[in-house]
Each structure stands twice: as structure tokens, then as C-alpha cells.
Amino acid sequence: MINISKRLQLVASFVPDNSNIIDVGCDHALLSIYLYNNLKHVSITASDINPNPLKIAKENLEKYHLEKKIKLVLKDGLTDLDKNIDTVVIAGMGGILISKILTNTENLKNIKNIILSPNNDFPIVRETIKKIGFKIVKEKLVIDKEKTYLVLKAIRGKNKKLDYYFGILNKTDLEVIYYYTNILNKNTKILKSIPKKYVKRILLLKLENKKIKRFLLTTSK
Ligand SMILES: C[S@@+](CC[C@H](N)C(=O)[O-])C[C@H]1O[C@@H](n2cnc3c(N)ncnc32)[C@H](O)[C@@H]1O
Structure with missing residues (x-):
């Protein structure tokens, strides 16, 4: 069984089963491996813009015997997205970079779910989600190693009223x-x-x- 951080566990819990996932900026690919092991019917592409993280990702896939199950791709953000991909996961990056990745593509038409976990600039991320025609349906904060991260899920649609500062966070958490x-x-x-x-x-x-x-x-x- 693979051990992942509290933050990545929360991200994973937001990803729906029966989906075709791209884990953008996969780095070590630990999230992709965890998702593959914990969801029943998923296909996973793990991508990164840098070759070095992908080398580590490859080693990890081999360690867990998943090199034939999870596809590794070297590329920038959501460029040349396979048509079957319907779920985008972007975790562990700054909010501005996540927003840039989401807006630098005309290729979101097959995407049904977006799961994000920015390290900062949460309001900017919420604003971007609205701009690209998605609505936030779930949000939670997680404190991991004394730092607070946001994890959210968005689907197609429009939040009637969206306060970019508080989003739809549960006030009692x-x-x-x-x-x-x-x-x-x-x-x-x-x-x-x-x-x-x-x-x-x-x-x-x-x-x-x-x-x-x-x-x-x-x-x-
Ligand atoms: C801090 S790691 C996050 C790893 C993992 N997703 C997590 O949450 O633990 C960020 C990764 O994103 C990659 N990255 C940065 N910009 C990217 C882009 N435009 N497209 C794809 N990957 C990118 C970096 O190379 C790095 O491996």
C-alpha cells in the first residue's frame, strides 16, 4: 500500500470513480498510483512539464508494477489532451500557475470534473473556474505540515453567487x-x-x- 500525504489523500477523495484522469504536474506520480489502487474503474495519465520528475515517476510506477497501467507524458499543462480524458487533477502548485494552465487551453470540451489543490491564491483559482464555465461543488481546507491547502471540485455550470474569498467552504469546519x-x-x-x-x-x-x-x-x- 502506498503512503501519501494528508493533502494528497484529500485530493484523492475528491476524484470520482469511473473517470479518465489526467494528473497534471504529477511529479513523483504518488497521487496517480494511489488513485489507481483505490478507485475501481479509472484510466490515468500522469503528466509533467519537466523530464526529471517524470524519471522519478517512472521509477515509482515500476516499484508498484504499474508501468503498463498508468501512462506517463511529458507536456505542458492541458495541451494536446486525449479526447477520452474527462477529469483534470492539478495539485501542489501555486494558484496563479493553476489558473494559467486552465485558461491556456481551448481543449476543455470533454472535461466533466476538475479537481484542484492550490498552495495559495485561492480567490484567483475560484475566479478562473467561473471564467472557464465551471462551478465549484465541493471545497475543503486541509492542514498538512502546518500549511493550509485548498482542495476543490468543479463541474460544468455556474455558481449563482460565488464569493471568491470564501468560496463554498463550510463555515463550521x-x-x-x-x-x-x-x-x-x-x-x-x-x-x-x-x-x-x-x-x-x-x-x-x-x-x-x-x-x-x-x-x-x-x-x-
Ligand atoms: C510541487 S509539484 C506537485 C506534485 C504533485 N502534484 C503534488 O501535489 O504533490 C509540481 C509539479 O508540477 C510540474 N509543473 C509545473 N508547471 C507545469 C505545467 N505547466 N504543466 C505540467 N506540469 C507542470 C512541476 O514540474 C512539478 O513536478
Whole structure:
């Protein structure tokens, strides 16, 4: 049995069975291997833009005797996507890079599911999902080695109202409360020491705190 991080386990739990998956930026391919072992009817392509990670991925596939089951591909993002692929997984990259990968393609027409796990810039990722005609149906935060990651699933459609800052995160999840309380505390600390001349920055921090307080307050109701 393969061991993967808490973050990758959450990503895997968002991937539907009976799907044809591309794991973009697979690196070591541990997620692809885990998916193959834990889902019943899937086909998996593991891709990376760099040859070096793919060498390690190849070794890992051989270690788990999956070299004939998981296809390894060297390529940039979602270029030349096989027609049968219906599920895109992109994990462990910055939000801006994920957004770039999603928008740099005209080839999403066969895609039904998008599962993402950005390391940062969560609002940018949510905005991109909306722009490419998908809607977020599930979101969770995971704290792994003291860092918080977002994991989300999107399908075709439109979120009626989508707050890019909070998405559709569950306000009662401990990780969500922890994440936004940390931002609030950090901002409050900055506000105490920042010179008054930084008017715009002060205003933005205050606005962000107001938004978070409102959000956290409705949590406890
Ligand atoms: C930090 S690793 C993440 C590995 C794995 N997905 C995870 O979540 O643990 C990011 C990987 O994405 C790859 N990458 C970066 N830009 C890419 C792109 N445009 N297309 C495909 N892979 C890319 C890098 O080479 C690297 O191996």
C-alpha cells in the first residue's frame, strides 16, 4: 500500500470513480498510483512539464508494477489532451500557475470534473473556474505540515453567487475557522505596527478583517 500525504489523500477523495484522469504536474506520480489502487474503474495519465520528475515517476510506477497501467507524458499543462480524458487533477502548485494552465487551453470540451489543490491564491483559482464555465461543488481546507491547502471540485455550470474569498467552504469546519482566524490575527498585528502613511494598505487590511469577522461571527450562530 502506498503512503501519501494528508493533502494528497484529500485530493484523492475528491476524484470520482469511473473517470479518465489526467494528473497534471504529477511529479513523483504518488497521487496517480494511489488513485489507481483505490478507485475501481479509472484510466490515468500522469503528466509533467519537466523530464526529471517524470524519471522519478517512472521509477515509482515500476516499484508498484504499474508501468503498463498508468501512462506517463511529458507536456505542458492541458495541451494536446486525449479526447477520452474527462477529469483534470492539478495539485501542489501555486494558484496563479493553476489558473494559467486552465485558461491556456481551448481543449476543455470533454472535461466533466476538475479537481484542484492550490498552495495559495485561492480567490484567483475560484475566479478562473467561473471564467472557464465551471462551478465549484465541493471545497475543503486541509492542514498538512502546518500549511493550509485548498482542495476543490468543479463541474460544468455556474455558481449563482460565488464569493471568491470564501468560496463554498463550510463555515463550521475547524480548518476553515483556523485558517481565517490566523489571517485575522496576522492582519491585526500588522495594523498595530504599520505607519499611518500606508493609507491604502491599512484600509485593505481593515476591510479584510471586517469581512472575516462577519464570516466567523455567522459561524457561531
Ligand atoms: C510541487 S509539484 C506537485 C506534485 C504533485 N502534484 C503534488 O501535489 O504533490 C509540481 C509539479 O508540477 C510540474 N509543473 C509545473 N508547471 C507545469 C505545467 N505547466 N504543466 C505540467 N506540469 C507542470 C512541476 O514540474 C512539478 O513536478
